[in-house]
Amino acid sequence: MRTLDPQSLSKHVDRLYRAAWALCGSREDAEDLVQETFARVLSRPRVLQGDDELYYLMRVLRNTFLTSLRTASRRPVTAAAIEDVVAADPRPTNRPEQAYEAQELYATIAQLPDNFRLAIVAVDVLGLSYREAARALRVREATLTTRLFRARKEVAERFNPNEPKSQSSDGKARAPAESYRVKEHHE
Amino acid sequence: MSEQPPHSEREIAELIRAIDVPAPEALHRRIDALIAEHEQRGWRHSFLTRRAAPLRFGLAAALALGVIAAALVVGLSGGSSALTLHTAVALTLRPPTTAAPALNPHNRTELATNVEGVAFPYWDDRFGWRSTGARSDRADGHAVETVFYARGHDQWIGYAIVAGKAPMLSGGVVEQRGGTTYRFVSEDGARVVTWLRDGHLCVVSGHGVTDATLMALASWHSRGMLSS
Numbered sequence: 210m211r212t213l214d215p216q217s218l219s220k221h222v223d224r225l226y227r228a229a230w231a232l233c234g235s236r237e238d239a240e241d242l243v244q245e246t247f248a249r250v251l252s253r254p255r256v257l258q259g260d261d262e263l264y265y266l267m268r269v270l271r272n273t274f275l276t277s278l279r280t281a282s283r284r285p286v287t288a289a290a291i292e293d294v295v296a297a298d299p300r301p302t303n304r305p306e307q308a309y310e311a312q313e314l315y316a317t318i319a320q321l322p323d324n325f326r327l328a329i330v331a332v333d334v335l336g337l338s339y340r341e342a343a344r345a346l347r348v349r350e351a352t353l354t355t356r357l358f359r360a361r362k363e364v365a366e367r368f369n370p371n372e373p374k375s376q377s378s379d380g381k382a383r384a385p386a387e388s389y390r391v392k393e394h395h396e
Numbered sequence: 397m398s399e400q401p402p403h404s405e406r407e408i409a410e411l412i413r414a415i416d417v418p419a420p421e422a423l424h425r426r427i428d429a430l431i432a433e434h435e436q437r438g439w440r441h442s443f444l445t446r447r448a449a450p451l452r453f454g455l456a457a458a459l460a461l462g463v464i465a466a467a468l469v470v471g472l473s474g475g476s477s478a479l480t481l482h483t484a485v486a487l488t489l490r491p492p493t494t495a496a497p498a499l500n501p502h503n504r505t506e507l508a509t510n511v512e513g514v515a516f517p518y519w520d521d522r523f524g525w526r527s528t529g530a531r532s533d534r535a536d537g538h539a540v541e542t543v544f545y546a547r548g549h550d551q552w553i554g555y556a557i558v559a560g561k562a563p564m565l566s567g568g569v570v571e572q573r574g575g576t577t578y579r580f581v582s583e584d585g586a587r588v589v590t591w592l593r594d595g596h597l598c599v600v601s602g603h604g605v606t607d608a609t610l611m612a613l614a615s616w617h618s619r620g621m622l623s624s
Contacts, residue, residue, distance in 0.1 A: 215434050222427050226419035231412075240423050241606040247427050251434045311417045318412075333412040361405035368408075 213255040213262060218247060221266055228267070228335045230311070232274050232326060234319025242277065246270045267331050267345040278323070317367050318360075325360035332357055422571050426580075426607055429569055481590065481599070483535045485583040488554025488601040492529025492544050507543060511557040514596045516543045519613060525553065551604040553613070562597040565590065569607075573615045580607055589614050 225246065229239035246269050257265055318329055331342035332353075343353040497509040499518050506515040507527060519525035525545040533540045539559040546552050568579030568590070578591045586601040589610045602610050 215431050219424070219427055219431060222424055223416070223418045226423060227415065227417060230417075236420075237608050237612065240420065240608045243419070243423060244426055244430070244606055244608070247430050251430055310411075311415045314412060314415065329412070333409050334415075336413065358405060361408045364408050365405060 211257055213250070213257050213265065215251055217262060218250065218266075221263055222247075224263065224335055225266055225270060227311070227315075228270060228330045229274070231315040231318040231330045231334045232270075234316045242270065242274060245277070246273045249273055261341060263335060264337055264341040264345050267335055267337060267342070268347075271327055271331075271346060274327075275323070314364075317364050320367075321360055321363055325356050325363065328353055328356035329360040329364070333361075422607075422611075425569055480536075481581070481588075482583060484540060484556055484558060484590075484597065484599045485586070485588050485601050487531070487533050487535065487540050487542050488544075488556045488588075488599055489586060490531065490542075490554075492542075493531040494529065496527040496529050497543060509541065509543065511539070511541045511559050511596060514557050514593050514598075516541075516555060516557065517613075517616065519545060519616070522616070523547070523613065525551075525613070551602070553600060553602045553605065553610075556599045557593070558597040558599070560596075562592050562595055565592070565597075571611060573611070576615065578611060578614060580610070 222243065225243050226239055229242040229246070230236055233239050233242055246266065249272075250266065250269050255265065318326055318334075321329070327346050328342065331337050331345055332339065335342075337345060339350050339353055339357075342357075343350040346353065348356075497507040497516065500506040500508040500515065503515075504521070505518055507518050509516055509530065516527075518527075520527070525547045527543055528546045529544045531542050531544075533542070535558075537560070540556050541559075542554055542556040544552065544554050565577075565579055568581045571578045571580070576591055578589050581588050581590070583601065586603055587605065587607060587610060588599060588601045589607070590597065590599045591614060592598065598614070600610060600614055
């Protein structure tokens, strides 16, 4: 066990930002979420059981994200026209085509149900192992594996809307939303 | 997106893993400032600050950053002013003394109150921030008008415009947008952004709001209708 070293946190900003972007679907919300996550981590001493800080940051990111969802649900929804708000950073990357890909992919991920979203963010966006991701999300590895599989499948289906949907046991195509209700392993 | 859409779960995973878009520089700076503040104050202060704060999105960041001022002081100098930023910010944190100004009937992006032609923005329709009150003060020879805004029950903003020639600004965490320099500091537990509009010092302090939100509000101008 060791205490988290605050100086080591800055190297994770990029990955946390991408994870937050995929969770929120918006770059500005992602910035807020990352900032809030780091503020939480730095609010008191943190003892890590393993070597990897990233898993711990994912856990705090998840908690912060879920808290923000609850807060947002109590707040009146207001909309800002996109042309009225200047982008958070006009130069997000030196590779605009990749920023476009990221925008499209992350926007798709952000539409998934929370559990699927968190699974795909932890493993594919953040790069955690299945074991680390399961710990960070407080679920069993089998549960995580199931959610991850379905999350990827759902993203693939959204990119290929003309392909057949997942098949139910009776051979009928399921709508994506319906397929979420398939029984999962429970933690 | 590439021309051929990904078909399999494996292709999706590879595509996601290949993305390495970096975080914006401004976010890096803010995180570095958080860490610097932590290094300066240690765990104990941050812990007490955190425990005293309500658990709501954004406020923890504002409060954790609230003690950076020593390292990130925005300096005011030059001009004929002896006005300090501390004084201007303090006015934005005091309670309103008059009713909220009405919407400008001739320009729906502004409120019907201004300081030497520099109007306060109307944010309700666009952002959900409604004006809740106002106050007028005089500080160090400058008239200072402040309008207060709120969103929901846990977010407040005080927006002050200072009359007269603005002093020179320096320091703070600087962000450039649309040719304007915005400086972020912390003062009395609030996050503060300050910048110039038509040569007038503007100070916006926020409770329960993050820098990104402050930036979006401060830099908003509806297609040039609101001078910035």
